[in-house]
Amino acid sequence: MRKSASRKCSRASCTSAAIKTLTYIYSDSTAVLGPLSTYAEPHNYDLCAAHSERLTVPVGWSVIKEEIVDQNIGPSDEDLMAIANAVREVANSDLASKNMPPELGRRGHLRVLPSN
Secondary structure, three states: OOOOOEEOOOOOOOOOEEOEEEEEEEHHHHHEEEOOOOOOOOOOOOHHHHHHHHHOOOOOOEEEEEOOOOOOOOHHHHHHHHHHHHHHHHHHHHHHHOOOOOOOEEEEEEOOOOOO
Protein backbone atom coordinates (compact mmCIF):
# COMPACT_ATOMS: atom_id res chain seq x y z
CA MET A 1 0.00 0.00 0.00
CA ARG A 2 1.20 3.51 -0.70
CA LYS A 3 1.30 6.14 1.99
CA SER A 4 -1.00 9.02 1.19
CA ALA A 5 -0.28 12.51 2.44
CA SER A 6 -3.95 13.49 2.35
CA ARG A 7 -6.43 10.63 2.51
CA LYS A 8 -10.13 11.27 2.19
CA CYS A 9 -12.96 9.97 4.38
CA SER A 10 -14.15 6.49 3.38
CA ARG A 11 -17.82 7.40 3.70
CA ALA A 12 -19.67 7.68 0.42
CA SER A 13 -19.77 11.20 -1.07
CA CYS A 14 -17.66 12.66 1.75
CA THR A 15 -14.68 14.67 0.51
CA SER A 16 -13.33 15.73 3.92
CA ALA A 17 -9.82 14.80 5.00
CA ALA A 18 -9.56 11.66 7.11
CA ILE A 19 -8.23 12.08 10.67
CA LYS A 20 -9.02 8.67 12.22
CA THR A 21 -9.01 5.01 11.20
CA LEU A 22 -11.76 2.56 12.06
CA THR A 23 -10.95 -1.14 12.39
CA TYR A 24 -13.27 -4.02 13.23
CA ILE A 25 -12.38 -7.07 15.31
CA TYR A 26 -15.19 -9.38 14.33
CA SER A 27 -14.24 -12.21 16.71
CA ASP A 28 -14.59 -9.84 19.71
CA SER A 29 -17.52 -7.81 18.31
CA THR A 30 -15.42 -4.68 18.76
CA ALA A 31 -14.79 -1.58 16.69
CA VAL A 32 -11.54 0.32 17.28
CA LEU A 33 -11.38 3.99 16.34
CA GLY A 34 -7.87 5.40 16.60
CA PRO A 35 -5.45 7.85 15.02
CA LEU A 36 -5.11 7.82 11.25
CA SER A 37 -3.03 4.81 10.26
CA THR A 38 0.24 5.32 8.45
CA TYR A 39 -0.91 3.36 5.40
CA ALA A 40 -4.34 2.81 3.88
CA GLU A 41 -5.44 -0.78 4.44
CA PRO A 42 -8.23 -2.45 2.47
CA HIS A 43 -10.18 -3.61 5.56
CA ASN A 44 -9.91 -0.34 7.51
CA TYR A 45 -12.01 2.77 7.10
CA ASP A 46 -10.53 6.27 7.25
CA LEU A 47 -12.99 8.74 8.73
CA CYS A 48 -13.19 12.53 8.90
CA ALA A 49 -13.91 14.37 12.16
CA ALA A 50 -17.68 14.53 11.58
CA HIS A 51 -18.10 10.84 10.72
CA SER A 52 -15.79 9.65 13.50
CA GLU A 53 -17.88 11.58 16.06
CA ARG A 54 -21.16 10.10 14.76
CA LEU A 55 -19.86 6.53 14.65
CA THR A 56 -22.41 3.84 15.47
CA VAL A 57 -21.81 0.09 15.71
CA PRO A 58 -24.13 -2.92 15.62
CA VAL A 59 -26.13 -3.72 18.76
CA GLY A 60 -24.04 -5.79 21.17
CA TRP A 61 -20.73 -4.47 19.85
CA SER A 62 -18.32 -2.37 21.89
CA VAL A 63 -16.26 0.59 20.73
CA ILE A 64 -12.71 1.39 21.75
CA LYS A 65 -11.76 4.99 21.02
CA GLU A 66 -8.09 5.83 21.22
CA GLU A 67 -7.41 9.53 21.44
CA ILE A 68 -4.98 11.16 19.05
CA VAL A 69 -1.71 11.98 20.76
CA ASP A 70 -0.07 15.20 19.62
CA GLN A 71 3.23 14.01 18.18
CA ASN A 72 4.71 17.51 18.02
CA ILE A 73 4.97 17.89 21.79
CA GLY A 74 8.57 16.69 22.11
CA PRO A 75 10.35 15.94 25.37
CA SER A 76 9.17 17.62 28.57
CA ASP A 77 11.34 19.99 30.61
CA GLU A 78 11.91 17.15 33.10
CA ASP A 79 13.13 14.85 30.30
CA LEU A 80 15.54 17.50 29.03
CA MET A 81 16.92 18.10 32.54
CA ALA A 82 17.41 14.35 33.06
CA ILE A 83 19.35 14.13 29.79
CA ALA A 84 21.46 17.17 30.69
CA ASN A 85 22.26 15.70 34.13
CA ALA A 86 23.24 12.36 32.59
CA VAL A 87 25.57 14.10 30.14
CA ARG A 88 27.14 16.10 32.99
CA GLU A 89 27.72 12.93 35.01
CA VAL A 90 29.45 11.22 32.09
CA ALA A 91 31.59 14.29 31.40
CA ASN A 92 32.58 14.55 35.08
CA SER A 93 33.44 10.84 35.29
CA ASP A 94 35.61 11.17 32.15
CA LEU A 95 37.48 14.08 33.75
CA ALA A 96 37.96 12.11 36.97
CA SER A 97 39.32 9.09 35.10
CA LYS A 98 41.82 11.29 33.21
CA ASN A 99 43.29 12.50 36.52
CA MET A 100 43.99 8.93 37.70
CA PRO A 101 47.41 7.45 36.90
CA PRO A 102 47.26 4.78 34.18
CA GLU A 103 47.63 1.16 35.18
CA LEU A 104 50.82 -0.42 33.94
CA GLY A 105 50.53 -3.32 31.54
CA ARG A 106 46.74 -3.08 31.25
CA ARG A 107 45.38 -5.05 28.30
CA GLY A 108 41.72 -5.89 28.10
CA HIS A 109 40.71 -7.57 31.34
CA LEU A 110 44.20 -9.00 32.12
CA ARG A 111 46.87 -7.22 34.17
CA VAL A 112 50.58 -7.71 34.52
CA LEU A 113 51.53 -7.91 38.21
CA PRO A 114 55.02 -6.87 39.25
CA SER A 115 57.08 -9.72 40.79
CA ASN A 116 58.16 -9.33 44.43
